[in-house]
Amino acid sequence: MRLSGRGLKCVRGGREVFAGLDFEAASGEAVAVVGHNGAGKTSLLRLVAGLLTLAGGSIELSGGEDDLPVAEQAHYLGHRDALKPSLSVAENLSFWRDFLGGEATDPAISLEAVGLSHTAHLPAAYLSAGQRRRLSIARLLAVRRPIWLLDEPTSALDAAGQQMFAGLMTDHLDRDGLIIAATHTPLGIAARELQIGGGA
Amino acid sequence: MSALGSIIRRDVRIALRVGGGALIGVLFFLTVVVLMPFAVGPDLKLLARIGPAVLWLGALLASLLTLDRLFMADAEDGSLDLIVMSRTPLELACAAKALAHWLAAGLPLIVATPVLGLLLNLDGTASLAVMLTLLAGTPALTFTGMIGAALAVTLHRGGLLMAVLVLPLSIPVLIFGVAASQAAISGPVPFGTPFSILCALSLASMVIGPFAAAASLRHGQD
Numbered sequence: 001m002r003l004s005g006r007g008l009k010c011v012r013g014g015r016e017v018f019a020g021l022d023f024e025a026a027s028g029e030a031v032a033v034v035g036h037n038g039a040g041k042t043s044l045l046r047l048v049a050g051l052l053t054l055a056g057g058s059i060e061l062s063g064g065e066d067d068l069p070v071a072e073q074a075h076y077l078g079h080r081d082a083l084k085p086s087l088s089v090a091e092n093l094s095f096w097r098d099f100l101g102g103e104a105t106d107p108a109i110s111l112e113a114v115g116l117s118h119t120a121h122l123p124a125a126y127l128s129a130g131q132r133r134r135l136s137i138a139r140l141l142a143v144r145r146p147i148w149l150l151d152e153p154t155s156a157l158d159a160a161g162q163q164m165f166a167g168l169m170t171d172h173l174d175r176d177g178l179i180i181a182a183t184h185t186p187l188g189i190a191a192r193e194l195q196i197g198g199g200a
Numbered sequence: 201m202s203a204l205g206s207i208i209r210r211d212v213r214i215a216l217r218v219g220g221g222a223l224i225g226v227l228f229f230l231t232v233v234v235l236m237p238f239a240v241g242p243d244l245k246l247l248a249r250i251g252p253a254v255l256w257l258g259a260l261l262a263s264l265l266t267l268d269r270l271f272m273a274d275a276e277d278g279s280l281d282l283i284v285m286s287r288t289p290l291e292l293a294c295a296a297k298a299l300a301h302w303l304a305a306g307l308p309l310i311v312a313t314p315v316l317g318l319l320l321n322l323d324g325t326a327s328l329a330v331m332l333t334l335l336a337g338t339p340a341l342t343f344t345g346m347i348g349a350a351l352a353v354t355l356h357r358g359g360l361l362m363a364v365l366v367l368p369l370s371i372p373v374l375i376f377g378v379a380a381s382q383a384a385i386s387g388p389v390p391f392g393t394p395f396s397i398l399c400a401l402s403l404a405s406m407v408i409g410p411f412a413a414a415a416s417l418r419h420g421q422d
Contacts, residue, residue: 051285071284074285087213101288
């Protein structure tokens, strides 16, 4: 599988964020998108996820499954955790597993992998910022999607959590996954750098 | 199908839990209807005559009360992004969300109607008629209101705007809802005539609502 963008242009609120951006990623490869604040890292991920409309250029995916669009083959881990405070940890995760559909894993196993098994019955309102992030990461494991679009994935994670997540990303790449991550801190895995907005 | 079932289950569950919207609507309905006899005075005949209209107005406002949060809550916590990206068509997801809202916020209003009918001096037949018209008409309120709720996501803090957008759309539902109730209680128009139009309004809005809301959500992504 190969995901590529050619001459991408992004305009938000009448202001050009970036133009003429090229990127390329293949199965088993991670791309770290770097750049200063406001350079358009999040915008790039949202363009790829289909959440923003392209002002120019094209995004192509070859060798994916069943001709599904990129958005439907991708997990998007954004700044916001997509958790409902009144639902328990397990309920939040099961909902996303059932709703997103596709090849699914037992939620209990995903929770175990991110170290949240002991909080399964706790309402998500009582989780700390780091635990909320871990629960969002569990969503990536609960349903298999070949493309992971990660926006500052390690923010709020402690050192052990970052190490755990690096392990999960490595596993994903080993299973022919593809990762595009916007980040300021090192991801802890081998990744090609994509610089946006000139030198930071 | 399981995706739609899961979104309905989730939304109903959230609405029924502490801080959810299901009880707020019923409480508001109760307040409006309970206050009415105090405002109008102890004229039982007058109360019975305006009863169906009061119940319909109360139900209309109560169902709008929690509707503006239909997409806003999901937009704020990022769930909406994932719903837009998912393999479920957005139109169906919107329809499922509206159905969940109706189950959690609309159905309790209908259940509460006979009790509140007592306060307005409505007899059994009259209460039953209002219940039946609410059952047929409230889906129209939810599904047209959903369009406003989707627009409100695009325009931040659009809660008041939503009421302005949605209320004109709900006027036909109100007219035929009350007309059908009155027809059942006192005639002279046969009950079937306004009631069929009410059902038609509901069915039409069930088709148009999800498409309009989905289009608005897609367009508003920024």
